[in-house]
Amino acid sequence: MEIQKAALPPATDTERALREAAMELETNFLAEMLKSAGVGETPETFGGGAGEDQFASFLRTEQARQMSRQGGIGLAEAIFQSLKERLHD
Template sequence: MLKAAGLGKTSSEFGGGVGEDQFGSFLVTEQARAMVDAGGIGLAESLFDALKDQQDG
């Protein structure tokens, strides 16, 4: 999901380079771990509530 959002892509503003390309995947992995440790982004609960409201309504 984070890759699809564009995280980890080389930006032209900082010059990029081989090192940035190689270590970008590590950044995305650590960002994903931090999100999980924080309890996610609330997407599952939002989807559950929307489906529940749709079924009840």
């Protein structure tokens, strides 16, 4: 059985930009939550250092981006709908 995404109406360039901005906000939020949860931290017995900390943040951000693209926690959609309503007011 194959799951298909619901068909969305054609989006305007403005709506695409709003959706992308909303997804980026959700990505940043999720990255911070992953950081708070300790995702990407290396145990002290292995390596460490400033370079490793920097690359861990890249990993968390990319993990958060993938989570957002797969539906995330619904934050991007809520932000998008709110921005879209303001646009049409």
